[in-house]
Amino acid sequence: MEIDVDGFLERFFAFGAAPSVETYLPLFDPAATLFDAGMPRPITVPEIPDSIRGVLALVPDLVMVPERWRERDGTLFVEAGNRATLAGEPVHWRSVYCVDLSGDRVVRGRRYYDRRPLFARLDPSLPSLPDARVAPTGAATPIADPVPGAERFARAASDALSRRDGAALQRLFREDGCWWSAGRAEPIPRATLPAWQASTSALLPDAKRDALQWAGDDSLVFLEWKLSAQLGGEPFAIGGVDRFDLAAGLALHARSYFDTLDLATRLAAAAERDPA
Numbered sequence: 001m002e003i004d005v006d007g008f009l010e011r012f013f014a015f016g017a018a019p020s021v022e023t024y025l026p027l028f029d030p031a032a033t034l035f036d037a038g039m040p041r042p043i044t045v046p047e048i049p050d051s052i053r054g055v056l057a058l059v060p061d062l063v064m065v066p067e068r069w070r071e072r073d074g075t076l077f078v079e080a081g082n083r084a085t086l087a088g089e090p091v092h093w094r095s096v097y098c099v100d101l102s103g104d105r106v107v108r109g110r111r112y113y114d115r116r117p118l119f120a121r122l123d124p125s126l127p128s129l130p131d132a133r134v135a136p137t138g139a140a141t142p143i144a145d146p147v148p149g150a151e152r153f154a155r156a157a158s159d160a161l162s163r164r165d166g167a168a169l170q171r172l173f174r175e176d177g178c179w180w181s182a183g184r185a186e187p188i189p190r191a192t193l194p195a196w197q198a199s200t201s202a203l204l205p206d207a208k209r210d211a212l213q214w215a216g217d218d219s220l221v222f223l224e225w226k227l228s229a230q231l232g233g234e235p236f237a238i239g240g241v242d243r244f245d246l247a248a249g250l251a252l253h254a255r256s257y258f259d260t261l262d263l264a265t266r267l268a269a270a271a272e273r274d275p276a
Contacts, residue, residue: 003074007104009066012078012097016064019056021049029105035239036111037259059084059091066097070222072215075100077222079243082113087121096241096257098213098224110224112241114182116261127264129183129203150216153246158211158223161242164201166194173251180253182240183260187253203267204229204236212239219246232270238263 008027015023025048028034033042036051043051056062062084069078078097083090095113099106120126153172160168170193173179178187181196188196201207207229214223221244228237240258244251 001103003071003076003101004104005069005071005076005101008076008099008101008106009069009078011104012066016066016080019052019062019064021052024048024052027106028109029102029107032106032109034106034109034111037113037115038262042108059086061085064095068220070215070217070220072213074102075213075215075224077213077215077224077241077243079222086118089121091118091121093118094255094257096222096243098222098241110239112239112257112259114258114260116183116259116264119261126261127268129260129264129267130199150218150221150246153244153249153251154214154216154221154223157221157242157244157251158214158225161223161225162209162211164197164209166197169193169197173254174247177251178253180255182256182258183264203263204231206230216244216246218249220244221246231266232273236266 011023011026015027025045028045028048030045032045034044034048034051035042062082065081066078067081069076071077076099078099080095080097081092082095083092085091093113095111098110098112100108116126116128120128157169157172159165160172170190173190173193175190177190179193179196180187181200204227207227210226210228212224212226214221216222223242223244224239225242226237226239228235230236238258240256243255243257245253
């Protein structure tokens with residue numbers, strides 16, 4: 001079946017403007033699955049009403065505005081801005097929806113965002129990832145020749161990130177480029193990307209990153225990924241999306257979307273089991 005991006009987006013905008021069970025369920029194929037940050041497993045359509053009711057019980061005035069989207073081979077990425085009131089204060093956060101479509105319905109949906117800044121308003125003691133400031137290490141890697149075409153950029157970025165090669169990642173950025181990483185208060189300038197890559201890799205030194213789906217063009221690229229590791233002697237996996245704004249074949253801005261609360265909680269539990 002051919003996909004209908006416009007038909008899906010029409011209903012997706014309607015849901016974002018007035019979130020409810022009635023506006024959410026029509027997005028899904030009867031056999032669909034949905035995975036959201038914090039879920040132990042994907043849920044099925046009969047479970048979706050209770051899931052969205054739980055969200056709206058926490059943030060009843062939620063508004064979600066789709067901002068940018070790209071599609072490739074039936075997978076649609078939508079970057080969205082969200083606003084609501086939580087604990088009596090206005091909150092704003094960003095998310096990426098990644099959906100596989102059949103016609104204009106979702107058959108497999110994923111939403112990536114960081115729960116920690118939101119839930120910390122309810123419980124500031126929640127674990128968080130270290131936000132250590134990183135300094136440039138040695139001379140900056142020269143800027144690579146522009147990478148023409150979205151597919152070649154996606155492959156180059158996925159390869160650098162899978163190999164945890166901060167220098168190769170740095171080469172893909174413009175001199176004035178930066179990366180906004182989940183869990184960090186400030187952007188990471190190009191000059192410190194190798195040091196940042198080394199510090200994040202140290203959190204899960206044996207992790208394996210797999211590239212999943214991607215979509216984009218010469219101005220915007222989305223990469224979906226999955227990170228798998230052993231943490232505290234137990235298997236651990238987390239998914240996310242990296243978004244790149246491109247200019248003349250190089251990255252100008254990048255932003256990662258994943259749930260730092262899940263990772264920080266597991267790291268804290270592993271540290272308690274093995275303090276050494």
